[in-house]
Amino acid sequence: xxxxxxxxxxxxxxxxxxxxxxxxxxxxxxxxxxxxxxxxxxxxxxxxxxxxxxxxxxxxxxxxxxxxxxxxxxxxxxxxxxxxxxxxxxxxxxxxxxxxxxxxxxxxxxxxxxxxxxxxxxxxxxxxxxxxxxxxxxxxxxxxxxxxxxxxxxxxxxxxxxxxxxxxxxxxxxxxxxxxxxxxxxxxxxxxxxxxxxxxxxxxxxxxxxxxxxxxxxxxxxxxxxxxxxxxxxxxxxxxxxxxxxxxxxxxxxxxxxxxxxxxxxxxxxxxxxxxxxxx
Amino acid sequence: xxxxxxxxxxxxxxxxxxxxxxxxxxxxxxxxxxxxxxxxxxxxxxxxxxxxxxxxxxxxxxxxxxxxxxxxxxxxxxxxxxxxxxxxxxxxxxxxxxxxxxxxxxxxxxxxxxxxxxxxxxxxxxxxxxxxxxxxxxxxxxxxxxxxxxxxxxxxxxxxxxxxxxxxxxxxxxxxxxxxxxxxxxxxxxxxxxxxxxxxxxxxxxxxxxxxxxxxxxxxxxxxxxxxxxxxxxxxxxxxxxxxxxxxxxxxxxxxxxxxxxxxxxxxxxxxxxxxxxxxxxxxxxxxxxxxxxxxxxxxxxxxxxxxxxxxxxxxxxxxxx
Numbered sequence: 343x344x345x346x347x348x349x350x351x352x353x354x355x356x357x358x359x360x361x362x363x364x365x366x367x368x369x370x371x372x373x374x375x376x377x378x379x380x381x382x383x384x385x386x387x388x389x390x391x392x393x394x395x396x397x398x399x400x401x402x403x404x405x406x407x408x409x410x411x412x413x414x415x416x417x418x419x420x421x422x423x424x425x426x427x428x429x430x431x432x433x434x435x436x437x438x439x440x441x442x443x444x445x446x447x448x449x450x451x452x453x454x455x456x457x458x459x460x461x462x463x464x465x466x467x468x469x470x471x472x473x474x475x476x477x478x479x480x481x482x483x484x485x486x487x488x489x490x491x492x493x494x495x496x497x498x499x500x501x502x503x504x505x506x507x508x509x510x511x512x513x514x515x516x517x518x519x520x521x522x523x524x525x526x527x528x529x530x531x532x533x534x535x536x537x538x539x540x541x542x543x544x545x546x547x548x549x550x551x552x553x554x555x556x557x558x559x560x561x562x563x564x565x566x567x568x569x570x571x572x573x574x575x576x577x578x579x580x581x582x583x584x585x586x587x588x589x590x591x592x593x594x595x596x597x598x599x600x601x602x603x604x605x606x607x608x609x610x611x612x613x614x615x616x617x618x619x620x621x622x
Numbered sequence: 623x624x625x626x627x628x629x630x631x632x633x634x635x636x637x638x639x640x641x642x643x644x645x646x647x648x649x650x651x652x653x654x655x656x657x658x659x660x661x662x663x664x665x666x667x668x669x670x671x672x673x674x675x676x677x678x679x680x681x682x683x684x685x686x687x688x689x690x691x692x693x694x695x696x697x698x699x700x701x702x703x704x705x706x707x708x709x710x711x712x713x714x715x716x717x718x719x720x721x722x723x724x725x726x727x728x729x730x731x732x733x734x735x736x737x738x739x740x741x742x743x744x745x746x747x748x749x750x751x752x753x754x755x756x757x758x759x760x761x762x763x764x765x766x767x768x769x770x771x772x773x774x775x776x777x778x779x780x781x782x783x784x785x786x787x788x789x790x791x792x793x794x795x796x797x798x799x800x801x802x803x804x805x806x807x808x809x810x811x812x813x814x815x816x817x818x819x820x821x822x823x824x825x826x827x828x829x830x831x832x833x834x835x836x837x838x839x840x841x842x843x844x845x846x847x848x849x850x851x852x853x854x855x856x857x858x859x860x861x862x863x864x865x866x867x868x869x870x871x872x873x874x875x876x877x878x879x880x881x882x883x884x885x886x887x888x889x890x891x892x893x894x895x896x897x898x899x900x901x902x903x904x905x906x907x908x909x910x911x912x913x914x915x916x917x918x919x920x921x922x923x924x925x926x927x928x929x930x931x932x933x934x935x936x937x938x939x940x941x942x943x944x
Contacts, residue, residue, distance in 0.1 A: 357836035361731055367723025368732075371810075372743050374803055378750065378758050385761075432654040440651050449655045451928065452662055458856070458924035459917060460863025462890045463665070466897070466913035470668040490661065497658075523647035551751025554865040554890070558897045578753045582866060585757045593761065600757050604750070611749045615742055 379604070386601025389594040395602070399564045399580070402589045408599045410566045414481070414575035415550060417567055418560060421485025422549055426492030427542050433493065434500025434538075439526050450501075456494040464490050465555035473559060481567060481574035484560025488549040495548060499541025503534040540614045547610035551603065553578035577603050665917060673911035675904055684911060690876040690892075692900075697908035699915070701876040705794065705886035706916075709868060710861035712798025712882070713805055718854055720802070721810035722843075728810075729817040730839050741814070748807035756870030759800045764791035764871055767799070772883055787881035790873070795882040797872035801861045809857040812931055816849030817842060819935045852930025859923040863916060865890040889916045 393407060400406030437450050468487040473479055507530050515525040531538070553576075556562075561573040562583065577599055584596035670677075676684065680697060687698025724744055728737045768791025779785040820842045828838040843850065873885020874895055889912050900906040 353834050353837070357834035360836040360839075361727075364723040364727035364731060367720050368727045368740060368744070370720065371724055371747060371806055372740060375743055375747050375750075378754075381758060381762055382754070429654055429657065432651055433658060436651040436655040440648055441655060445652075445655075449658055451925070452658050454928050455921060455924045456658065456662065458859045458863075458920055458927075459665075460865065460890055460920055462863065462865040462893050463669075463913050463917045463920075466893060466910060467665050467668055469897070470672050470910070471664070474672075493658070521641040522644045523641075524643070526647070547749065551749075551753070553751070553753040554894055557894055561898070578751060578866075581757060582753050582870070585753075585760055586870060596757055597761075600754050604754060607749060607751060608746065611746060 379608075382597065382601050382604055385594075385597035387598075389598035390601060394595070394598060398566055399575075402591055406595070408577065408580055408595070408602065410563065411575040411577045411580040411599065412602070414560070414563070414567055415577045417481055417570070417574060418484050418488055418556070418576055419546060419550055421482065421570070422488035422492055423542075423546060424489075425486060426489035426545070426549075427496055429489070430493040430496025430542075430545070431500050431538060433497035434504060435526060435531070437497065437501040438504035439522075439530065453494045453497050457498070460554070461487075461491055461552055462554040462557075465557060465559055468555065468559050476571075478571075479559060479561035479573040481560055481570045481572065484556050484574060484576070485570075487555035487559045488552060491549050491552060491555065492545045495545040496542055499544065500534075500538050503537030503541060504530060506537065507533045536617070540618055543610050543614050547607050547614075550610075551578060551607050553582050557582075666914075669910055669914040669917060673907050673914050675907035676911045679904060680908075684908070685915075688878060692896075692902075692905050695902070695904055697904070699889070699908075699912060701878050702887055702889045702892050702912060703915075704878045705797075705872065706862055706888040706890070708794055708886065709797040709801055709872065709888060710858055712795065713801030713861045714854065714858060716799065716802035717806045717809055717857060721806045721813060721853075721857070722850070724806070724810040725813035725817055726839055726843075729814055730835075730842065744807050744810060746807075747803065748811070752804070752864060752866040753870075755800055755804055755867035759796065759867055759871040763800065764796050767791045767796055776883075783880040784882050787879065787883040789883055790885070792871055792873045792885060793881075793883050794872065794879075794886040797868045797886065797888070798882075800867045800871055801864055804864060804867060805857040805861050808860055809853045812853035812856055813846075813850055816846040816853060816931065816934050819849070820845045846934060848930050849934030852927045852932075852934070855923055855927035855930065859920050859927060862923065863890055863920045865894050869894050 393405070395407060395412065396409040397405065397407030398410040399408070433449070433453065437446055437453070440446070441449055464487050468483050468490070472483040472486060476483070511529055511533060512525055515529045516522070520528070556576050556579050560576055560579070562579040563573045563575045565575075567574045581596050581599045581603065584592040584599065587593070676697060680687070684697065684699050685703065686700060687696070688700045689696045689698045690701060691697075728741050728744075732740065768789055772785075772789045772791065772795070775785045776789065824841055824845055825838055828841040833841070868888055869891035872888060872891060874887050874891055875885040876887045876892070877884070879886070893909055893912055893916075897906075897909055900909055
């Protein structure tokens with residue numbers, strides 16, 4: 343048996359201590375997640391009812407619900423997907439298939455940096471270019487703000503997914519005489535379609551939780567939406583308004599609405615993880 | 623003659639195959655990609671134009687003045703700058719050791735069947751919307767800090783001005799802690815990529831020389847240092863611009879105080895809170911100028927971070943997430 347010196351014992355002890363600490367860090371983060379999720383489930387489930395899900399907000403003491411907010415969020419997601427998904431996918435195609443040179447590098451860098459721009463700034467920008475000229479808040483402005491957050495996310499995931507498609511498939515199609523655009527639309531994109539779809543779902547999950555860019559674009563409303571040209575309610579803004587209100591009843595409703603939002607967001611994330619678990 | 627040559631080179635550039643469909647397709651995609659550049663340029667122009675009134679009125683003193691008084695028409699952004707920087711620094715102070723620990727555990731220690739599900743759980747923290755953190759912060763974290771943590775800090779470290787003052791649970795410290803929880807998954811995800819990009823031969827060499835596990839990990843950390851710095855700066859960028867959760871717990875009072883217990887205000891929360899209530903062109907313009915500052919700062923911070931992370935992960939083709 344070797345005779346370890348003091349210094350050696352110290353080194354071993356340090357190593358053991360530090361490796362235990364890293365495990366504790368991980369434990370801390372995972373328990374933070376579990377504590378937050380448990381709280382939401384526990385606090386939210388009490389005020390949740392079918393009536394709550396389909397009713398519109400009422401004054402304090404009269405109940406009310408988040409039906410208009412759920413519908414509003416769906417409308418906003420539809421508008422933002424209509425703009426954001428096609429544009430994002432096109433940028434992804436450009437980055438993966440066409441822009442390999444300096445222009446491509448610059449666009450990729452800008453797209454990456456755009457993902458880090460605070461969403462509140464996007465809100466201010468859309469206020470300046472849409473709300474001010476139109477002179478009123480609108481669902482359309484909210485949707486455009488969300489789309490601007492969506493595009494860089496979709497673009498980068500699309501690019502990564504297209505790059506996973508083997509080169510032999512492109513070469514095979516080109517060798518058969520297909521022009522590049524037919525190869526991309528007919529062979530490369532279909533091959534990467536499941537990956538692009540999961541990227542799109544993650545982007546939708548991400549923007550469905552956005553609040554800041556909606557505060558002064560979609561603004562919020564206490565009624566069911568009737569037109570895209572007027573202010574519209576959303577789950578997140580409703581949660582925010584209720585949470586900072588002084589009423590206990592609205593606090594309870596904020597928790598319940600949070601539970602609904604979390605079910606949507608985590609649901610998408612877990613489904614995506616389940617679908618892609620073989621690839622990563 | 624030269625026009626013809628030019629025409630031909632243009633077509634060659636756009637479509638190496640000489641196919642008209644290709645040229646059209648490439649131009650379309652290029653236009654959409656250039657739209658991204660256009661958006662960034664339009665952002666700068668729109669924010670700068672709309673804040674011109676405030677820039678003309680206050681000039682550089684906008685950044686150095688402490689007075690934010692909408693009624694008298696005086697606008698100084700220093701309290702917001704202070705609140706933004708201070709809350710982000712608190713967040714990083716907590717988050718850096720935590721996310722390094724998580725990344726080291728997941729990459730270097732945990733077996734595969736633990737690292738994958740646990741890594742997913744940590745990533746889920748990043749999927750929780752900001753407003754949800756805010757709700758949890760107001761109703762759970764703030765009361766908890768008020769009852770237990772802040773009195774204890776005041777008792778033990780009360781000799782520091784940082785931990786003096788009225789204990790309300792709403793203030794700079796709470797904002798910093800919420801931010802720390804929010805940026806930890808982002809920093810740790812990028813550090814994971816960076817560590818995974820460090821070649822295995824480095825680890826083997828360290829172990830072969832008789833290093834303990836921790837000593838080996840230190841070699842790996844030194845190797846990935848630029849990428850880790852990039853990850854931290856990326857987290858900083860996120861913390862600087864985070865809005866809803868901070869707005870809900872930081873107290874929203876434009877004052878600079880030495881105490882971490884006192885309410886503060888950040889640039890992002892000032893915009894979120896006051897934008898729709900802003901009466902008068904100068905008030906609105908001052909808020910847009912706050913947005914312009916936030917845009918420029920986060921743009922630069924993110925740019926630096928991306929360059930650092932790219933340099934490390936590019937070699938192995940790893941992709942930096944978040």
